[in-house]
Amino acid sequence: MSGPDLRRAAAARALELIEPGMRLGLGTGSTAAAFVALLGERVRAGLDIVGVPTSEATRLQAEGLGIRLATLDELPELDLTIDGADEVDDQLRLIKGGGAALLREKIVACASRRMVVIADAAKHVARLGAFPLPIEVNLFGLTATHRAVEAAVARVGCTGPVRLRRDPAGKPILTDGGHHILDAHLGAIPDPDALGAALWAVPGVVEHGLFLGIADAAILAADRDGQAEVTVLGSLV
Ligand code: 5RP
Numbered sequence: 001m002s003g004p005d006l007r008r009a010a011a012a013r014a015l016e017l018i019e020p021g022m023r024l025g026l027g028t029g030s031t032a033a034a035f036v037a038l039l040g041e042r043v044r045a046g047l048d049i050v051g052v053p054t055s056e057a058t059r060l061q062a063e064g065l066g067i068r069l070a071t072l073d074e075l076p077e078l079d080l081t082i083d084g085a086d087e088v089d090d091q092l093r094l095i096k097g098g099g100a101a102l103l104r105e106k107i108v109a110c111a112s113r114r115m116v117v118i119a120d121a122a123k124h125v126a127r128l129g130a131f132p133l134p135i136e137v138n139l140f141g142l143t144a145t146h147r148a149v150e151a152a153v154a155r156v157g158c159t160g161p162v163r164l165r166r167d168p169a170g171k172p173i174l175t176d177g178g179h180h181i182l183d184a185h186l187g188a189i190p191d192p193d194a195l196g197a198a199l200w201a202v203p204g205v206v207e208h209g210l211f212l213g214i215a216d217a218a219i220l221a222a223d224r225d226g227q228a229e230v231t232v233l234g235s236l237v
Contacts, residue, residue, distance in 0.1 A: 001223040003120055004034070007084075009221040009228035010118035011035035014082045017116065017236060020048050023075050025108040026062055027083025028055040028101035031118050035082050040065025052078060054108045055101040056176050078112040085117045086131040086209070088124055088218045092117075092234050093192055097134030097209030100165070100175050106207055106214070114216045116236065121222035124233070129158075129189035134165070134209040135182040135199060136175055145204030146182060152198040153184055160186040179206050 001009075011034040018024070018039065026036055036051075036058060043049065043066055050068045052075055053059040062069055072078075083105055087095040094117065096102050109115040137145045142164075150162050165173050165181040172180045189195055192210050199208040217234035 001226060001228055006120045006221040006223065006228055007031040007034045007118070008038075009230055010120070010219045011038050013219045013230050014116055014118045015039065015042065017080065018042070018047070018049060022049045022080060023078045024049055024051045025078045025081025025083070025112045025115070026051045026053045026058050027081065028058050028105060029084040029099040031084035031120070032058065032082065033061060035118060036061050036065065036067070040067055043067050050075065052108055054083065054104040055099070072108060072111060076111055078108065079114070081109045081112040081115045082118060083109065083115065085119050085123055085211070085218070087128050088117055088119060088215070088233070089126065089128055090233065092215040092218060093128060094211035094215055095128055095131050095133055095209050096211055097136070097181065098131065100134065100173055100181055102134055102209045103136050103175065103177050103179070103207040106211060109211065109214050115214055117215050117218040119218060119220055121220040121231070124218070124220050127188050128192055128210070129186045132183035132185045133189070135184060136177070136179045136206040136208070137182055138179055138204045138206055141204055142180060145202060148202045149182055149184070149199065149205065152202050153186065153195065156194040156198045157190050158184070158186045158195060160184065177206070
C-alpha cells in the first residue's frame with residue numbers, strides 16, 4: 001500500500017469518531033488533509049459539524065469542501081482535534097511542525113477536550129528525535145535567538161545542528177503567524193520534557209514542536225500484505 005492509502009485508512013478510522021454537532025479542530029499536513037477530504041464528503045451528505053482550521057492551507061481546503069468553519073475566538077472550546085504528526089512515541093508524545101503549523105496546531109489541540117493523531121505507522125518511534133524538531137521563532141533578533149536555542153539544546157544533552165528552515169528558493173520560510181522556523185537536527189531526544197522547558201525559557205521562541213501530554217490517542221496505519229492494518233495507541237473514547 002502506498003503512503004496516501006495508509007494516510008487515508010487512518011483518516012477513515014478517525015472519521016468514525018465524528019458525531020453530529022461536534023466542534024472539531026482540523027489539523028494540517030497530508031494526513032490531516034485526507035481526513036478533511038473525507039469529512040467534506042460526510043458534510044455533503046448532511047453531517048452538521050463546525051471546524052476550526054489550524055492553518056490557512058486547511059482553511060482553504062475545508063472552505064472549498066463546504067465545511068462550516070469558525071475561528072478559535074468564536075469557538076474557544078472544541079470537542080476533538082484530529083491532526084497528523086511527524087513522530088509519535090509509546091507515551092503519545094509527538095513531534096509536530098513539519099508543515100510549519102505547530103503554533104496554531106498546539107493552540108487548537110490544547111483548546112480541545114481530546115486530540116487524536118492520525119499517521120502512517122512509520123511515524124511511530126521508540127524515541128523521539130530522528131525527525132528534526134521544529135521551533136517557531138520571532139523574526140526580531142533571529143541570530144541571538146538561534147544561538148540561545150543551540151545553547152539550550154546542548155544544555156539538556158542534545159547534539160546536532162539547528163538550522164533555519166528555508167523554502168526551495170532559499171528564503172527563510174514564514175509561518176501563518178509571520179514567524180520563522182528553526183529545525184533542530186538532534187537524532188535523539190533523551191528527555192523531551194527537559195528540552196521543551198529549556199526551549200520555552202529562550203526569549204524569542206514562540207513555540208516548539210514537542211507535544212507532550214496533549215494527544216489522547218494515535219491511529220496508525222501499516223501495510224500488512226497489501227491491506228491497511230490500523231492500530232490504536234491510547235484510548236479513542
Ligand atoms: C504540520 C504538522 C503535520 O501534522 C506533520 O508535519 C505531519 O504531516 P503529514 O501528515 O503530511 O506527514 O505537524 O505542521
